[in-house]
Structure formats: structure tokens, C-alpha cells
Amino acid sequence: MTGDRRPIAARDSGVMQRLAAWLILRRASANDISLLGMGAALLAGGCFALVPSLPQATWVWWLLGAALVQLRLLANLLDGMVAIGRGVASPVGELFNEVPDRVSDTTILLGLGWAAGELSLGLGAALAAMTTAYIRAVGRSAGAPSDFRGPLAKPQRMALVTLAAVWCAVTPATWSAAVPTLALWVILLGAALTAARRLTGISQALRRLH
Template identity: 65%
Template sequence: METITTQAAGEGGDRRPIAARNTGPANALAAWLITRRASPNGISAAGMAAGLLAGLALAGTAWWPGAARPLWILGALLIQLRLLANLMDGMVAIGRGVASPVGELWNEVPDRVSDTAVLLGLGLAAHSPALGLAASLAAMATAYIRTTGRAAGAPSDFRGPMAKQQRMALVTALALWCALTPLSWQGALPVWALIAITALATLTALRRLLGTARALRSGPAAAPRGGA
């Protein structure tokens, strides 16, 4: 089986660096999907559906406390399924050699929907919708600055400390902790997780903004901006 390497995937400066792309299981699954002519956009849609369901599962821990433990586990599994779809859509697109005029929309929009659903769901689980909204907006800012910088001519900036993988890893770890430990051990952990995501995602957005500004200043002279 031919490995779909990071370089072959066209990662350059415009694809998020993910070590799992070069692992045997990831390549085996991508090859299986490629032989079945899976649609990269369809995989992205499936990942978005998993993200939406993950948010509902997390919110459900507050709506149905008696079912909280299985819902925490379900939320964690769906988050990882969402990330797996994020990994596969690009690998399948490269492996099949297909491109879509709306591929960039499918690459970005499902991620924003999934991030928002998961973080709002965690906010409801923590009985703090405002914190869930704050974390969602901070996460959105990291992506907005990256895509705006790329549109302006800078390389895509995927730096952390609270990029998508870190956000989802933290929520997954929290969900498993809440599923497997006594209630007395959980306390306000969901609240503190949201505070950490909000603060560190805001720091991430600031780092990306400053890094993108440096990249644009050091590049070719910017064209004059048109007036309204």
C-alpha cells in the first residue's frame, strides 16, 4: 500500500500538520475509502454531523443527569469521529486526485459548525451557556485570523497553544473524566475547561494575528486597499 505522505498531501503551508497522516492505520483507512470512491465533501459532512451530535450529547448530560455517564462517553467518541473525518477528507481528496470548486468551503465551514456545537454543548453541560459561547467565539477567532491571513497572502498559521486539536483533546479528556469518576471528583471542571479554552484560544488568535502581520510585512509590498 502506498503511503499518502505529508508532502504528497500538499501540506506545505496550507494544511494543518497532523502526524497521524503518516501512520499505517490512517493510510489503510484512507486507502479503503479511496477504493470505494468516497466523496471528500461527504466525509466532511459526516464529520460535521458527528460534531453536532457530540454537542447534543454533551448538552444532554445536563438535560438528563441520570444518563450523564453514557452521554459523556458518547460525546467523547463523537468528537474523535469528527477529528477522524477531518483527517480523512483531505487524504481521500489527495488519494483520488479530485478537487471541488467548493472544496475550501467544505474544508472550513463544517469545522466551525462542529467547534461551535461542541463548545456550546459543553457550556450547557457546565450550566454556563455564556462560557460556552465565549469559548466558541474565541475558537472562531483563531480560524478567522488564519483564513484572513491566508487570503491576504500569508501562509496558513496553525500555531497554538489552543488550536482545534488541543481544544478537542481537552474536551475529550474532560468527557472521559466525567464519565469514569465520581461526581465529587468533577466539581467545576467543565467550567474551568471552558475558561481555559477561552483564554488560551484568545492567546492563540493573538499569536496568529501578530505572526500573520509579520509575514505580510516581510513579503512583497501590499497592494493599496480600495476605498469604499
């Protein structure tokens, strides 16, 4: 898994560098790390979906879901670092880089939509998130650099989901009932704006190339 990468400041932190080095020494597979991230996302979506059916322990499912969303992001960060650190280019690395991310976004946002009682809104947010990635991938295949601009790219979407989940876990239900729905609307509209900005930026980049 090589090529231009999303700029993430945490990638340069000492903790992440040491963790990546530890994985590289043990010859960890970047593709396996990508699958681990997808597994964490599937579990996160499941935790969120359990919220309405297990009201006595909603805070547990919210917090566990939030932790799993962050584990998903950690795996997304480490898979590329491990691939580059090991100097291993898998012929299917790009598939492992992209496909699990689309599954992860969809599962998490659908789970949040189920928790909010707004499954259609969760689906809309998931489709908007997928559109941002689709536009980036099409632009890259056409010869433009990968466009990771926001305002609501994957890290921001997952940060918002995490904050919403933690808020729902630690505050009374009367304070948090509308928070998942609000988070999904922000993600839907923010992802739509992100898609529009990427489409404009990629169009301009391709015109400059030709």
C-alpha cells in the same frame, strides 16, 4: 480540498494511510466526509447538552460525546487525505473544509457550556475558537501561508474537551463538577492567546512578502 494543511503526525501513520486508501478505492467523497464530521460534532454537542436533564445516565452521554468528538477529528483528518489521494479538486471544497469546522466547534463548545451550566462561557469559548480560524483564513487570503500555530488550535481544543468528558464519565460528581467549566476557561483563554500569536505571525509574514 487542496492547499497547505495542518501538520498532523497521525496522517502519516499506517492505520490512517490504510483507511484513507480504502476510502479512495471506493471513491469516497471528501466533502461527504467533511459533512459526516460535522454530523458527529452536532451529535456530540447534543450528548453534552443532555447531561443536566438525564442525571441517571450522565456517564453514557459524556462517553458518547467524547467518542463523537474523536469521530469528528477522524473525519477532519481523512477528508483532506481522500481529496489529495483521489486528485479531485472540488470547486466548493474549501467551503466544505472550513464551514463544517466552524459549525462543529460551536456546537461542541455550546453543548459543553450547557452541561456545565455556563452557556455564556461556552459561547465565549466558541467565539474565541472561531476567531483563531478567522485570522488564519484572512491571513491566507492576504497571501500568507496558513498559520496553524497554537497553543490551543483545533486538535488541542478537542483533546481537552474529550479529556474533560471522559473525566466526568469515570469519576464521582464531586470530583468532576467543575471540570467542564475549567475546560471552557482554558479553551477561551488559550484560543485568545492562539489568535494573538497567529495575528502577530501573519503580520510578520506579510511584511516579509512586501
